[in-house]
Amino acid sequence: MASAFRPLLLFLLLLPLSVTANLHKSKTLLKSSLFSSTTTSHLNDTPPTTYFEVTKPIRLPKTQPCVYPILHHDFGYTYGKPPVLAEYIPPSHCPSHDFSKIVLEWSATCKGRQFDRIFGIWLGGVEILRSCTAEPRATGIVWSVKKDITRYYSLLVKNQTQSLAVYLANLVDRTYTGVYHVNITAYYYPAEKKFNDFESNLENLASGYGSRADLILPISRNFPLNDGLWFEIENSTDTEGKEIKIPQSVFRAVLELYVSFHESDEFWYGNPPNDYLLAHNLTDTAGNGPFREVVVTLDGNVIGAIWPFTMVYTGGINPLLWRPISGIGSFDLPSYDIEITPFLGNMLDGKTHTLQFHVTNALNVWYIDANLHLWLDGKNTYTEGSFFSIRSISSTGWVKSSHGKITTKAIQKFSYANSMVMGNNGNVQMVNQEIRFDDSVQVKKPYAFSKENKSLKRFLIDLYSNDMDQGNRTYLSVANVMLGFNENKFGVRGAGFRMPVSSLENLQNGQGIKVVKNKLLVSGVGCTQQKYKCEGNKFCYFRNISSSNYTILNDEVGNACN
Numbered sequence: 079m080a081s082a083f084r085p086l087l088l089f090l091l092l093l094p095l096s097v098t099a100n101l102h103k104s105k106t107l108l109k110s111s112l113f114s115s116t117t118t119s120h121l122n123d124t125p126p127t128t129y130f131e132v133t134k135p136i137r138l139p140k141t142q143p144c145v146y147p148i149l150h151h152d153f154g155y156t157y158g159k160p161p162v163l164a165e166y167i168p169p170s171h172c173p174s175h176d177f178s179k180i181v182l183e184w185s186a187t188c189k190g191r192q193f194d195r196i197f198g199i200w201l202g203g204v205e206i207l208r209s210c211t212a213e214p215r216a217t218g219i220v221w222s223v224k225k226d227i228t229r230y231y232s233l234l235v236k237n238q239t240q241s242l243a244v245y246l247a248n249l250v251d252r253t254y255t256g257v258y259h260v261n262i263t264a265y266y267y268p269a270e271k272k273f274n275d276f277e278s279n280l281e282n283l284a285s286g287y288g289s290r291a292d293l294i295l296p297i298s299r300n301f302p303l304n305d306g307l308w309f310e311i312e313n314s315t316d317t318e319g320k321e322i323k324i325p326q327s328v329f330r331a332v333l334e335l336y337v338s339f340h341e342s343d344e345f346w347y348g349n350p351p352n353d354y355l356l357a358h359n360l361t362d363t364a365g366n367g368p369f370r371e372v373v374v375t376l377d378g379n380v381i382g383a384i385w386p387f388t389m390v391y392t393g394g395i396n397p398l399l400w401r402p403i404s405g406i407g408s409f410d411l412p413s414y415d416i417e418i419t420p421f422l423g424n425m426l427d428g429k430t431h432t433l434q435f436h437v438t439n440a441l442n443v444w445y446i447d448a449n450l451h452l453w454l455d456g457k458n459t460y461t462e463g464s465f466f467s468i469r470s471i472s473s474t475g476w477v478k479s480s481h482g483k484i485t486t487k488a489i490q491k492f493s494y495a496n497s498m499v500m501g502n503n504g505n506v507q508m509v510n511q512e513i514r515f516d517d518s519v520q521v522k523k524p525y526a527f528s529k530e531n532k533s534l535k536r537f538l539i540d541l542y543s544n545d546m547d548q549g550n551r552t553y554l555s556v557a558n559v560m561l562g563f564n565e566n567k568f569g570v571r572g573a574g575f576r577m578p579v580s581s582l583e584n585l586q587n588g589q590g591i592k593v594v595k596n597k598l599l600v601s602g603v604g605c606t607q608q609k610y611k612c613e614g615n616k617f618c619y620f621r622n623i624s625s626s627n628y629t630i631l632n633d634e635v636g637n638a639c640n
């Protein structure tokens with residue numbers, strides 16, 4: 079099998095069942111990435127290393143934020159336990175209750191040895207952050223994730239007690255000693271007149287959704303559970319989801335999906351076809367080929383799909399690549415929006431409908447849930463709609479509300495290319511994959527130009543890996559990886575006047591070498607280079623940064639637009 083992945087399997091085979099079950103949850107050897115010994119003699123004198131993901135800073139209004147510490151928790155042995163809960167009620171001490179920005183901050187420290195752990199944060203069942211922990215060092219690490227959660231506004235300011243749930247399945251024993259000490263804080267920035275203008279509209283446009291939804295319904299699992307609120311999709315026939323009923327005054331609906339892949343499918347883009355595995359007698363190796371599609375259905379009919387970004391978690395491929403610069407998206411996994419307004423005609427009957435997910439070719443396990451963002455008509459309490467056609471994943475429908483009869487056309491276009499070369503009985507692997515994933519939403523009101531928002535995404539991954547058995551349960555692994563996330567957004571007015579909204583180019587290259595003995599990483603080194611460039615109207619941010627062996631070599635940050 080894939081070179082990088084093979085040791086993982088050997089690893090799993092060596093483990094007692096109970097631990098396998100845990101690893102099964104969220105780990106592979108690729109992530110196991112731990113030093114078996116430390117060479118540092120002054121563990122307590124050395125300051126902790128700060129890890130970070132390169133991304134643009136959140137643009138904040140100039141107002142003073144109200145700070146709300148929501149949760150402090152030490153995640154020790156949390157595996158198989160219920161999510162950690164905090165009571166959430168919007169802050170009453172703020173002078174204003176009109177906020178233009180709400181930011182969630184996760185900050186954590188950890189020391190010792192630990193896997194990278196996937197975790198989620200849900201408010202009232204609505205997922206607001208999916209992330210992966212950083213892997214600690216003996217001398218300790220610290221990192222923080224800041225996320226603009228303003229799009230969940232209606233939920234965040236709801237004047238009632240809701241539960242905020244955090245699930246992070248950690249396991250602590252003599253070997254895996256890292257406990258995650260976590261603070262979760264929210265910052266509420268009161269609206270500033272100036273900020274509420276054209277620029278912020280453009281920013282809304284850039285974020286892919288217009289004004290905030292009036293109501294957000296969770297499509298996630300209910301309590302009680304000893305797990306995350308996400309659904310677990312274990313194979314290609316497994317279908318999970320929920321029954322929902324929406325108010326009859328809805329005139330727009332967007333489904334936001336959170337997706338992450340683990341265990342046998344953590345490196346799905348490198349999974350060989352089953353034929354190859356059979357021919358090489360690799361029966362214990364993850365297969366099903368390198369194509370995956372997350373499909374969303376409404377009452378059994380396809381309404382949209384996601385071809386996910388090939389994220390690499392902080393312990394993936396070679397953990398030394400992601401210290402201190404974390405992999406693209408690993409600290410703040412992208413969520414994906416699907417415009418489902420065209421289907422409102424089918425949903426506005428006051429009856430219950432079934433929203434479900436499945437994953438083409440899935441192997442165990444995918445964590446998926448969704449948030450249904452709904453815009454309500456303030457004047458009509460009843461809207462009516464009709465659905466016209468669905469051809470592949472193109473859909474058109476109309477909704478009549480106090481805004482008039484609005485026809486919405488949503489189109490998703492996908493393309494995919496993967497080439498995989500394997501040699502030396504699966505110990506050498508070269509994968510090159512590109513996904514193009516385009517969404518467009520066109521809205522037409524009577525007697526007005528149509529307006530279209532388009533997003534063109536390109537997800538790239540190139541992986542070279544070579545594992546060399548050194549005997550004595552030791553192997554040497556060389557891995558190079560290129561990871562890219564590009565997105566172009568623009569608006570189209572009428573018959574073709576194009577307005578650029580934003581563009582993002584985010585590219586990482588990494589080269590690593592590691593020596594792994596019995597499941598522990600004993601030595602190695604990783605180098606990473608990243609170029610990040612994000613441009614919007616009157617907004618630009620770029621960063622050119624590289625690191626080697628935990629040290630930043632160069633770091634250039636700019637915000638000048640050409």
Ligand SMILES: *[C@@H]1O[C@H](CO)[C@@H](O)[C@H](O)[C@H]1NC(C)=O
Nearest residue numbers: 150185186187220259260261
């Ligand atoms: C969490 O907050 C406490 C109290 O403010 C602070 O002492 C601690 O350093 C914080 N920890 C992290 C990881 O931010």
Ligand SMILES: *[C@@H]1O[C@H](CO)[C@@H](O)[C@H](O)[C@H]1NC(C)=O
Nearest residue numbers: 168169170175235236237238
């Ligand atoms: C929230 O609800 C409480 C009790 O119902 C009420 O006293 C308070 O004024 C409300 N706060 C806001 C900001 O509406």
Ligand SMILES: *[C@@H]1O[C@H](CO)[C@@H](O)[C@H](O)[C@H]1NC(C)=O
Nearest residue numbers: 282283287288519520521531
């Ligand atoms: C496009 O974005 C604008 C600005 O955020 C928003 O008002 C509009 O509803 C969006 N249009 C569509 C068709 O999604």
Ligand SMILES: *[C@@H]1O[C@H](CO)[C@@H](O)[C@H](O)[C@H]1NC(C)=O
Nearest residue numbers: 310311312313314315316317
């Ligand atoms: C797929 O997963 C579901 C849910 O765990 C299970 O019921 C079903 O038997 C599995 N199907 C196959 C073919 O393994």
Ligand SMILES: *[C@@H]1O[C@H](CO)[C@@H](O)[C@H](O)[C@H]1NC(C)=O
Nearest residue numbers: 355356357358359360361362
């Ligand atoms: C495949 O592997 C199994 C288990 O190691 C072994 O018993 C069997 O002989 C192998 N078959 C071939 C065709 O190599």
Ligand SMILES: *[C@@H]1O[C@H](CO)[C@@H](O)[C@H](O)[C@H]1NC(C)=O
Nearest residue numbers: 114548549550551552595596
């Ligand atoms: C194999 O590993 C054991 C334990 O780590 C060590 O004592 C031994 O010297 C190693 N043998 C070789 C040939 O490297």
Ligand SMILES: *[C@@H]1O[C@H](CO)[C@@H](O)[C@H](O)[C@H]1NC(C)=O
Nearest residue numbers: 609621622623624632633634
């Ligand atoms: C990034 O920095 C490296 C090292 O300083 C330099 O060689 C490279 O040209 C820079 N790239 C860009 C796009 O600025």
Ligand SMILES: *[C@@H]1O[C@H](CO)[C@@H](O)[C@H](O)[C@H]1NC(C)=O
Nearest residue numbers: 117602603604626627628629
């Ligand atoms: C990495 O840096 C450490 C010190 O932080 C040093 O001891 C080690 O030799 C370096 N490794 C490589 C391969 O450069």
